[in-house]
Amino acid sequence: MTLTPPGNGINTSLGDEGLGQQPWWVEQWMELIxxxxxxxxxxxxxxxxxxxxxxxxxxxxxxxxxxxxxxxxDPYKVKLWLDVLSDEDWGYVLEALTQKARWSAQLLAGIMPADIERAFAASGRSLFPFKLQEVRSECSCPDKANPCKHISAVYFLMGERFSEDPFVLFQLRGRTRAKLLEDLAEHRRQALEALAESSEANQNEGQGADDSPATLAPPHPAVLDPTLWWRYDAALDGDLVVITPAMDGDTGLDAAGELPLAEEPRFPEAKQHFLTHLREQGQTLAQQAMLAAMAAGG
Known part of the structure; x- marks a missing residue:
């Protein structure tokens, strides 16, 4: 576990496990304490x-x-919390996140965008506390100082949790990982629907009274040639490309759910053998794809 001892700014680890580099959002959290x-x-x-x-x-x-x-x-009981954002504040944050796809892509990859506070600025609030006093805390010990050494010890260890999952910061502000991603998906869906309606309205306005086939825009080439569905020849914005392994070991098979096989009633063990082989093959190909992508990007 990587932590920063007080006052010297040097990265170290519990249990003498060696030096380590902390993510920037963990360093910002540690700067407060x-x-x-x-x-x-x-x-x-x-x-x-x-x-x-x-x-x-x-x-x-x-x-x-x-x-x-x-x-x-008996151990002392410690509580830590941050002020949560209201639903209205989260509405502004989600709208800002929707408008910048890179933020969504990085969060989905478990990476805290370096400029994430810009999304919160729209609500006049912040994700990170600006000063130590904004971190609310209680301890059952008799020490009247706050933070006491027990609270501060927990504060140090919270950095490890933030390093593993930056969504914990969002949770402390009132949105769990699942809720945040669900709301973000809904905002993106609404934005796409609004964009499609606006485009259709502009197209209808441009046609005027003459909406004969000759004046309609030609269909996308992929409509005429479905093989183009699997191609994308335009250059990609580097900020939108995030290479990451599947989270929690999930594979496409896990997302697909139950797969009914024709021979399953006659050979019940065949299904497990088939899925095991398919999962191993998928993991091997995924590793090869990531190595190829990283080599190409380097």
Whole structure:
């Protein structure tokens, strides 16, 4: 697990597993806690995080719940959360995300766009907290200072979770990964429908009273030659091309669901053999395709 110890800006890891480079969004999160003026308290919190005193961290909706073992017998209970965005604010964010396909592509690949705050600027809000005081927190320990060393230890470890899944930041702002992608798909569908209606209206207006076949636009070449459906000869915007393996090990077979095979009633074991072979072949071809794409892009 890669973490940044307080005050020195050097990347290190728990358990002496070696050095590592953190994603930029994790570094920005860590900068907040490293700005805390009580450095001795941060050093103790770092030791707590490194030595395993944080016994559990779980994300429940918009809040983070953790238990941190202090000097007492029972661990202390810690809560962390951010102010959530209203549905109206999220509407502005989703509209901005819809207008820039690169943001959607990078998020789907598990990458936080470097300029993501521009999408949130439309709502007058932000994804990342600007100062440490914007991170709400509670701890059951008797220390009246906030953040205490228990809260700060959890704060350090949250960076690991953000590194694994940047959608956690969106969840803390009020939208889970599933909900965000569902809403984004709906906004894109509405935008495409509006674009199609606008194009049709403009076409009808340009035709005027004469809508004879001679004045209609010719069909797309792919309508006349279906083999063109599988070709795309135009240059691609590099920002829109994201090479990534399937998330969570999913394959096309997983997305397709049950595949009824003709011989299944007679040979029940044949289906499993066939699907296993097909899945292995798909994984092999996917690896070859990624290596070829990376070689071409380099």
């Amino acid at each position: 490293n700005s805390y003026r009580f450095k001795k308290r941060l050093e103790r919190a770092w030791a707590y995080a490194r030595e395993g005193h944080v016994t559990s961290i779980r994300f429940e909706g918009r809040r983070v719940h953790a238990r941190v073992q202090g000097t007492g017998e």
